[in-house]
Amino acid sequence: MTDLAKPFWIPLFPLQTVLFPEGLIALKIFEVRYLDMMKACFKNQEFFGIVGIEEGAEIDDPAKPNILLSEFGTLAKIIEFDPIQPALYMTRSVGHARFSLLQSRREKNGLWMGEVQCVAADPDLAIPDELSDAALLLSEIITSVQKQGLSENQLPFQEPYRLDDCAWVSNRLAEILPLSVAQKNHLLMQTNPRLRLDLIQELLEDGVDLNSTLH
Incomplete structure (x- = not known):
């Protein structure tokens, strides 16, 4: 092993x-x-x-x-x-x-x-109130995908859905954001999941079109 x-x-x-x-x-x-x-x-x-x-x-x-x-x-x-x-x-x-x-x-x-x-695994960190919009967005995306009637092996995310955890939410959003490999890698290398989520929320606030990645 x-x-x-x-x-x-x-x-x-x-x-x-x-x-x-x-x-x-x-x-x-x-x-x-x-x-x-x-x-x-x-x-x-x-x-x-x-x-x-x-x-x-x-x-x-x-x-x-x-x-x-x-x-x-x-x-x-x-x-x-x-x-x-x-x-x-x-x-x-x-x-x-x-x-x-x-x-x-x-x-x-x-x-x-x-x-x-x-690299050390991300620590468990609860999502602070100021970053709750990102978690809410991901929850809405999951609900929308589930309503499409896809089978379990067609879903883009794997359960359990930890919508209260900075690392899980930031990682799932980073996967589907329309960013360059270099930008995604910059998010991947962040050792603080709260900072990663903060960077993602800034991208969303700057107008990154998340909808284009879901069709």
Whole structure:
């Protein structure tokens, strides 16, 4: 079993998005390098790392210039692994601990590997009155999504819904805000969940269009 208190190496999945702890991410897997990696992670119930691409785009040729990976990411564990075709799988994974990316390398098959150090989990902090609007907004979003009659595995959030907790509310809103990878990563790296929620409420007050992310 991996000792999360010490640095360790894991396979990385670079994406144009950011996963937050307890968040859900759906991935369509068809490239051989990721099929092999995800099959092994699912079989052995091992973590892989979701890390944002801040510059460039991932390409199949390892000889091309490297992309710029974010300095922070999140451990992910696969909870659904469904074959659609022989070489096509639909997966859903849940976020666990945040990590800092100490170093990375690209293997000959194009798979990224990273040495990571886990970051301390967010403390439990009740939402102060001045940030209650953000929690109310998230509650309304959850209610709206539930009314759409989606099945449990189609919902964007996983229960329990902790609408009184700064970390849970800030993480769920950060996931759905239409922000750049760099901006999302800035929120991810905040060690104080109250500050993260404060930054999100400022973004909402500045006119970030949350509705555009829900359709």
